[in-house]
Amino acid sequence: MGAPSEVDESRLKELHLSIRKPVVKYAPPPSTAQLRAQVDRYYQEAEEATERYNGAKEKADKAEADLDGLRDQAARRTEQLNAARNALGSYATAQYREGGMPASVQLILSSSPGQYLERASLAHQADSRQAVAVQRYEREVREVQQLRTAAGARLTELKQEQADLARHKHAVEGRLAQARRVLAELPAEERAAVERGDAAGAVRGATTAVRAGRSDSRDGLQDDVQVPTERAARAVAFAYAALGKPYVWGATGPGAFDCSGLTQAAWQAAGVSLPRTTYTQINAGRRVSRSALAPGDLVFFYSGISHVGIYVGGGKMIHAPHPGAPVRIAPVDEMPFAGASRPV
Helix, strand or coil, X not given: CCCCCHHHHHHHHHHHHHHHCCCCCCCCCCCHHHHHXXXXXXXXXXXXXXXXXXXXXXXXXXXXXXXXXXXXXXXXXXXXXXXXXXXXXXXXXXXXXXHCCCHHHHHHHXXXXXXXXXXXXXXXXXXXXXXXXXXXXXXXXXXXXXXXXXXXXXXHHHHHHHHHHHHHHHHHHHHHHHHHHHHHHCCHHHHHHHHHCCHHHHHHHHHHHHHXXXXXXXXXXXXXXXXXXXXXXXXXXXXXXXXXXXXXXCCECCCCECHHHHHHHHHHHCCCCCCCCHHHHCCCCEEECHHHCCCCCEEEECCCCCEEEXXXXXXXXXXXXXXXXXXXXXXXXXXXXXXXXXXX
């Protein structure tokens, strides 16, 4: 067999290169439905982080208030301590002036022994009072030290809560930035629908409901809606009045709300204090089943209890959905149902 020709060698090189060349596969771009699902997931993750932020903020605010209170107490006790120290100093000075002369000599030199004995009796009583003052002073010292120790511990807790706050804030902002990037890939009509949150139809429905219920003292409720209590009626009326207001994470009104901020404010208007977060609000009242829902009940969604709305009857709720979508009416079954509670 003869040596390979130049043509054969060139062909072999081409075959060798074709074997080594990687095959690049191009994935099809995500569909509109997939993009919307991504946006929904990012918004849900942002809301979970928002509720953790709300919880951390509540703890940080309490820690800061406690720290201020401890510092005020410490300042007042320090003033009392200084006054007690000054009083004891005056007494010690007087004792120093008179203490160098024995009592027997003072008696001999006294022009009036009776007067001296009377003064001695008073001095003994003064000594007893000063002993009590010393004990009080020592107690004040201990209490001031305890307050300063407690303030130092609370300051450490506050710094930790503030660090948690910053971390959760960063998580919220990160998820919202991801949602915005995906939104930018959606067709204009789909993007507008997501950002609008179907709010236009919700507000029109709310206006009809309000007009239908104005003859009722429970303004904003339809006549055929049975509300369990007057407080529940006031909470629902507040929610109707909030329709169209923007979602702002961390907000509790009056101009903007996040989901748990809306429910907290609604029940606050009814005279009921609710905790700040979804995962604490669900335990703030009596649990009710989905089949037993009544207007005013709080309805919770997702396995992590990361979203809440206020039930208004007819299978509908009012809630603050996500950034860009204002407070609106929506079906309870548009999200995975996790439970419900009745505050009163």
